[in-house]
Amino acid sequence: FVPPQEDQKGPPGPRPLPLLGNLLQLDLKRPYETLLKFSRKYGSVFTVYFGPKKVVVLVGYQAVKEALVNRAEEFGERDLTPILEESSKGHGILWSNGDSWREMRRFGEATFREFLADKKAWEDKIIDETQHLIKVFRKFKGQAFDTNQPMNYAISNIICSMVYGSRFQYDDPEFISLVERIYVPIELTGSPSLQLYNLFPCIGPLVPNKTRFLQLSMISQKKNLEIFRHLKETLNPEKCRGFADKYLLHQQQLEASGITNIHFHIDNLAMTVIHLFAAATNASSASLKWGLLFMAKYPEIQDQVREELTRVAGSRQVQEEDRKNLPFTNAVIHEVQRFASIIPISIPRKTSQDVTFQGHFIKKGTAVYPLLTSVLLDETEWERPQSFYPAHFLDNDGNFVKRDAFLPFSAGQRACLGEGLARVKLFIIFSTLLQHFRFTPPPGVSEDELDLTPVAGVTLIPSQDISAVPVSD
Numbered sequence: 165f166v167p168p169q170e171d172q173k174g175p176p177g178p179r180p181l182p183l184l185g186n187l188l189q190l191d192l193k194r195p196y197e198t199l200l201k202f203s204r205k206y207g208s209v210f211t212v213y214f215g216p217k218k219v220v221v222l223v224g225y226q227a228v229k230e231a232l233v234n235r236a237e238e239f240g241e242r243d244l245t246p247i248l249e250e251s252s253k254g255h256g257i258l259w260s261n262g263d264s265w266r267e268m269r270r271f272g273e274a275t276f277r278e279f280l281a282d283k284k285a286w287e288d289k290i291i292d293e294t295q296h297l298i299k300v301f302r303k304f305k306g307q308a309f310d311t312n313q314p315m316n317y318a319i320s321n322i323i324c325s326m327v328y329g330s331r332f333q334y335d336d337p338e339f340i341s342l343v344e345r346i347y348v349p350i351e352l353t354g355s356p357s358l359q360l361y362n363l364f365p366c367i368g369p370l371v372p373n374k375t376r377f378l379q380l381s382m383i384s385q386k387k388n389l390e391i392f393r394h395l396k397e398t399l400n401p402e403k404c405r406g407f408a409d410k411y412l413l414h415q416q417q418l419e420a421s422g423i424t425n426i427h428f429h430i431d432n433l434a435m436t437v438i439h440l441f442a443a444a445t446n447a448s449s450a451s452l453k454w455g456l457l458f459m460a461k462y463p464e465i466q467d468q469v470r471e472e473l474t475r476v477a478g479s480r481q482v483q484e485e486d487r488k489n490l491p492f493t494n495a496v497i498h499e500v501q502r503f504a505s506i507i508p509i510s511i512p513r514k515t516s517q518d519v520t521f522q523g524h525f526i527k528k529g530t531a532v533y534p535l536l537t538s539v540l541l542d543e544t545e546w547e548r549p550q551s552f553y554p555a556h557f558l559d560n561d562g563n564f565v566k567r568d569a570f571l572p573f574s575a576g577q578r579a580c581l582g583e584g585l586a587r588v589k590l591f592i593i594f595s596t597l598l599q600h601f602r603f604t605p606p607p608g609v610s611e612d613e614l615d616l617t618p619v620a621g622v623t624l625i626p627s628q629d630i631s632a633v634p635v636s637d
């Protein structure tokens with residue numbers, strides 16, 4: 165292996181070894197930490213080799229914004245690993261490119277806009293699910309527990325309501341395996357053997373996790389096709405139950421008007437739905453889990469949130485409408501997303517053409533990793549980047565202020581499709597839980613002793629148990 169010629173003109177970076185590239189220098193459990201370290205030496209645009217794979221890393225608000233927003237087209241393609249290429253087959257939204265992605269993205273944006281316009285219906289689904297979540301939290305009677313599973317179930321069910329039009333009971337075996345098919349592939353993606361397979365695809369037959377990943381993907385595809393068959397039998401243009409109905413109706417309209425669109429077919433719907441579950445669930449539940457853990461860690465901030473909620477909403481259900489009157493709560497939720505920085509390396513992009521960026525040549529098709537954590541913790545943008553400090557989002561009069569460098573949903577043409585929906589979800593669930601529970605460290609553990617180390621993986625997830633003590637008790 166000889167690094168190609170263009171590297172000499174490309175962004176600088178640590179010297180790669182043949183075949184291994186910079187793998188020996190990278191902390192593979194927390195690669196973002198090594199990348200941050202490299203940036204201190206090589207600047208805000210540098211090259212690193214994950215084995216034979218060349219990657220250009222973007223660091224800090226200025227570089228990330230310039231690439232993803234000002235040069236949106238050039239940095240607007242998704243970089244696919246072999247396993248994702250095999251499972252997605254060019255379909256869906258998250259792991260696709262070109263015309264198919266454009267059509268699915270446009271359809272997704274229009275549909276989500278409609279959902280948000282009918283705010284009440286979307287909000288009611290979230291409120292309904294939050295009530296189920298509260299019942300589960302109550303069962304622990306104030307004992308410390310792992311918030312992972314209850315949160316994953318609630319969030320997955322909200323996406324079920326959004327996509328299929330109905331929720332499941334938590335103990336329904338169909339639902340339990342559906343949730344497993346969402347979270348297990350995400351865990352597998354972060355496993356060392358699949359990471360190795362993605363760098364050296366020739367070892368494929370030796371990687372059981374690859375077979376498991378593809379099996380789960382196939383089962384998801386099959387199950388979705390079954391659900392769509394049922395939905396199709398009862399499809400009613402007057403009463404659209406969710407995303408899948410919208411798509412099926414759109415497909416019917418195209419057929420009825422004789423328009424041929426090769427991208428609107430049932431396999432593309434199934435993969436789009438699988439991608440929506442993958443993108444929507446993990447990130448939302450991780451953000452909420454961090455939110456509750458930070459409340460246990462910083463009780464004075466928790467008290468201030470609850471005081472504001474009580475003053476504005478009393479004991480009635482908080483609604484999205486209330487957000488404008490809850491600047492402190494709003495600021496805390498934003499600070500949770502900033503400080504937890506749950507997707508430290510954004511979902512990989514690649515260049516769609518040869519690019520000269522900040523004086524460096526980057527060849528078409530080069531993988532690009534926007535280091536989102538370096539934006540959310542950028543010392544030139546945030547007053548106290550390394551502290552949990554809700555005042556980042558408040559002015560001197562306590563009003564909420566937006567911040568340019570707040571990019572947990574990334575930016576540009578591949579930015580998070582569900583940002584609007586995610587924001588409503590985080591606000592309603594976080595506020596409602598705080599109305600009902602006081603979150604504390606487990607008995608015998610002090611706030612200082614709470615463990616904020618995330619579980620290693622693509623998304624950062626807390627591992628610390630906490631207690632949810634009902635406030636009315």
Ligand code: HEM
Pocket residue numbers: 242257258259269439440443444445447448451507510511512513572573574575576577578579580581582583585586
């Ligand atoms: C707190 C919650 C969430 C966070 C932090 C988050 C963050 C992200 C990030 C960083 C990306 C990569 C964007 C890029 O490449 O520039 C992304 C992509 C995406 N997200 Fe989210 N997301 C969240 C929730 C959701 C929800 C609720 C949905 C759907 C309802 C969703 C749907 C998507 C989709 C479809 C993509 C792929 C977009 C594309 O490739 O065109 N996300 N998200």
